Amino acid sequence: MPRATEPNSTPELLSPAGNWDCARAAVAAGADAIFFGLPRFNARLRADNFTDDDLPELMDFLHRHGVKGFVTMNTLIFTGELESAEKQLRKIAEAGVDALIIQDLGLAKLARTVAPNVELHASTQMTITSPEGLAFVESLFPMERAVLARELSLKEIERFHAASIESLNLKTPLEVFVHGALCVAYSGQCLTSESLGQRSANRGECAQACRMPYELVVDGETRDMGEHRYLLSPQDLAAADLIPGLVKAGVKSFKIEGRLKSPEYVAAVTRVYRKAIDAALSDQPNPITPSDRYELEMTFSRGLTTGWLAGTNHPYLTHGRFGKKRGPVLGEIEACGHGWITLKNTTGVPIAAGDGVVFDAGENRDLEQGARIWKIEGDRLIFHRTYSGINFSRIQPGHTLYKTSDPKLESEIRRFWQNAKPAQRKTPLHLTVSGSPGEPITLRHGSHSVRSETLLGIAEKRPLDTEVLTAQLSRLGDTPYELASLDNQLHGDCHFPLSALNQLRRDLVEKLDSTVTEAPPSPQIATTFRDLLPSIIHDETPAPPSLSVLCRSMVQVNAAIDSGVTSVYCDFEDPRRYKEAVSLFREQSTTPEAKIHLATPRILKPGETGYLKLIERAEPDGLLLRNLASLHYYKDRSDLIKIGDFSLNVANPITAKLLMENASLDHLTVSYDLNIGQVLDLLDGVPNHWFELTLHQHMPMFHMEHCVFCTFLSSGTTYKDCGRPCENHVVHLRDRVGQLHRLQADVGCRNTLFNGRAQTGARFYDELRSTGLSRFRVELLDEDDLGSLRTIQAYQNLLSGRSDAETLLDNVRAFEKLGVTEGTLVES
Structure with missing residues (x-):
């Protein structure tokens, strides 16, 4: 178990450090701990990061100032990486690192085994969104911290504390993000970068597609959205005012996002939250001043909100007007000429010569203009006519002016952290x-x-x-x-x-x-990753190939029945129709061994287990389980066939073994983050009946709490007043290269954006079969009856040997309206 510490219930302030300067800035500003990454296995590969050689010096620096150091290993681990991941875990333990922040369940099990003196923190990438989900992870191994999903409200976080008292007996202290950038998709559930560019967010390579402009296409017509083009780009989180409520809710660690940000950002944000936490602990009034808020906006901001913590308000969080750093509004241009402007409706934000500004004309943000103020004469802001680079003919009254940089403030903060001599904490x-x-x-x-x-x-x-x-x-x-x-x-x-x-x-x-x-001696653990792998028993005669079909409408269920499919999954927006689907399947299917399975929602938040009860009442043959909470809820249901879906992120045999044994699963779905080589490595390391692979699908890219339908097709703020446009319109988003992507809502009003191009693994079918894999899946999206029949029969012919991969590819290209790709399976 982790090294013994003095009991301490005082909440912790956790700051980001992408490099040495950021670490020094965090310590100077009062952080209790920092989190940082190494060159591998961390979700911010673009940060400078630290090296293995840095660890002893860094940990010595931190510990001499009473600050803890946490290493992020918050990515999925592929089968071929387990040995190198183990070596990194052992080096981390030897260096005296205080904690590991981990996404991959298999890696967490390995860390608990080979680095028992290092605390284990469940990353937000683990997608812990409910008390039941946390209870399931606790059943796998003890942890010292769980970082909750950023989509939870304060009231929902309070439910974790209530659940620990009432029934689940939760023991893990909670951590929440309180400041910084928000991902539009649930962490650990975003496949956009992987789907569009083979740069997985689950591997630290996010391409930030959520910050790009999109067009809204409603019922086939492009909707004029004016300046609202950034439909998936949330504003940033700033929860300093909510710290007292979070302390009362039992939160033990307050986390600041920003390992890609500057040391000035780290210093400014850390010292504001240090002040807020100290005041909350001493029952003092809110100490945050207008000057503090100005610092938060200036060091980095796309606009500051309370995120989801104060509850749901879709337009407030994602207004769609820009996706880049903005800073505070200065005012509106009242008059302008060649080289000068005057403002009206000013906000009181200080302005000085040398400040950077950007002109918001509601245009394409790649074309908008910015410059530094040359001088101020009276009420006129003067810009250099030559060196500013501004085309003054494009500047018009009515445009909004934002302040993007404050050199004087930046210099003050830089002097603060560079010259500070933080007192060594006794x-x-x-x-x-x-x-x-x-x-x-x-x-x-x-x-x-x-x-x-x-x-x-x-x-x-x-x-x-x-x-x-x-x-x-x-x-x-x-x-x-x-x-x-x-x-x-x-x-x-x-x-x-x-x-x-x-x-x-x-x-x-x-x-x-x-x-x-000197770091405390790390115990010599003889156990290795190999001791945690499953026993491999490959059948000499693999089972014949079988095809399952996932349906999202009753029309598709009928097509699956007509095609003689023996395994059908239903994934309906309205689970109240599940009972009807089960009855139809049992009445119409003429195949005796045919089974129907019902999919759980991909996310379950506190109080949403009622959806699972609704699924039970439909009396299916089996379940497609998509989250940790459903694994916990159904763990004792041996009468049902249970398949763990792709969203459980199974990327290595240790994770597979954990879930198969502890959730009593019959099968698992191969993670969508794996290319064909990594899939083959995974399949070679497990019994060949464990896995099912999705051979055809429209990749679910963004899965998000943010509702595009509510924000941009209604005047409401939540499902209570939006009028449910998702039920009345077919919506696509068109990206910058012209590709259309289908948007759908689920029962919890969460949106999924599906890749418009279908992905097929047909070319790799023979290689997959050679491993003994026998279970293959086709996932339908919005196909009608004829489209569904064509797709199903094309893959039935492939599995039966009546056609080959090239024939199938030609057929699929012919009837897939928006194209087809081999996508994430292709090795880059």
């Missing part, structure tokens, strides 16, 4: 003094002790008492220690020279210092 000493006349005196703190060379004598006048001991042993000066308690266990009336007592104190400090500079 380590409390709980000392015990023991001995008797004729013996050495022993001074002990915990497991560390020193003994005097001088022997205790018998006191004739003033024996050595607790008051004298306390006075001498508390003289710790500028050492990183302070006396917290003293236990006097001296026997008899003892005499001891004060000079010798002071030397004994110095000896103990020296001994304690040596243990700080």
Whole structure:
């Protein structure tokens, strides 16, 4: 288990560090801990990051200032990477790192095994959105922290605390993001970069497609959205005002996003939240000033919101007007000429020569103009006519002016963190003094002790008492220690020279210092990743290939029945229709062994297990389980066939074994993050009946709490007042290269954007079969009855040997309206 620490319920402020300067800035501004990445296995590969060689020096720096260091290994781990991941885990443990932040369940199991002294924190990439989901992870291994999904509200976070009291007995302390950029998709569930460019967000290579412009196509017609083009780009999170409520909700760690940001950002944001947390803990009024808010906006902001923490308000979070850093509004242009402007409706934000600004004309953001103010004359802002680069003919009254940089503020913050001498946080000493006349005196703190060379004598006048001991042993000066308690266990009336007592104190400090500079010894663990792998039993005669079909409409279910499909999955927006689908399937299917399975929602938030009860009442043959909460809910249902879906992110055999055994699953779905080589490695490392592979689908790219339908097709703010345009319109988003992508809502009003081009793995079918894989899936999206029949029959012919991959590809290209790709399976 992790190294013992003094009990501490004080909330922690956790700051990002993409490099050494950011680490120093975080410490100077009052962070309790920092999180950082190494060159591999971290979700911010574009950050400078630290090297293995940096670790000892970095951890020494942090620990000398009473700050903890957490390493992010928050990506999926492929089968061929398990050995190198284990080596990194062992180096991290040897360097004295305090905690690991991990996404991959298999890696978490490996870390708990080979680095038991390092705390284990479940990353937000693990998609923990409900108490039941956390309960399932706790059943796999103990953890010291769980980072919750950013889509949860304060009220929903409170439900975790309530659940721990009532039924689930949750033990893991909670961490939440309180500031920084928001992903539009649920962390761990975004396949956009992987689908469009083979750059997986689950591997630290996010291409930020959510920050790009999109056109809204409604019922086949392009909707004029004016300046609202950034339909998937959320504003940033700033929850400083909500800190008291989060403390009361039981949150133990407050996390700032920003490993790609500057040290000035880290310093400014950290010191604001240090102030907010300290005030909340001492029941002081909100200490955040307008100056603080200005700093937060200026160091980086796309507009600041409370995110999902204050509840759902879709237009507030994602207004669609821009996707880049903005800063605060200065005002609206009242008049302008060649080289100058005046403003009206000003906001009171300070303006000075040298400040950077951008002109918002509601145009394409790639074409908008920005410059630095040259000088200010009266109420006129003057720009250099030559060197500003501005085309003044494009500047018009009515345009909005934003302030994008403040050199004076940046310089002040830089001086602050560069010149700060953060006080070393004192380590409390709980000392015990023991001995008797004729013996050495022993001074002990915990497991560390020193003994005097001088022997205790018998006191004739003033024996050595607790008051004298306390006075001498508390003289710790500028050492990183302070006396917290003293236990006097001296026997008899003892005499001891004060000079010798002071030397004994110095000896103990020296001994304690040596243990700080050297990481505590890491236990030698003989177990390796190989000991955690499943036993591989490959059938000499693999089962014949079988095809399952996922249907999203009753029309598609009928097509699957007419095609003689023996395994049907239903994934309906309205699960109330599941019972009808089950009845239809059992009445119409003429295949005796045919089974119908019902899919759970991809996300379940606190209080949403009612959806699972609705699925149960439909009495299916099996379940397609898509989240950790459903694994927990159905773990004891041995009467149902249970298949874990792609969204569980199974990318290596250790993760597969954990889920198969602990959720009592019959099968798993191969993660969509794997290319064909990685798929083959995975299949070679597990029994060949464990997995099913999706051979044809429209890749579900963004899966998000943000509702595009509500935001841009209604005047409402939530499902309560939006009028449900998702039920009345067919909506696509057109990206910058002209590709249309289908948008659909689910039962929880969460939106999924599906890749408009179908992905097929037909060319790899023979290689997949050679591993013994027998279960293949086709996922339908919006196909009508004829389209569904064509797609199903094309793959039935492939599996039966009546056609080959090239024939299938030609057929699929012919009837897929928006094209076909081999997508993520292709090795780059």
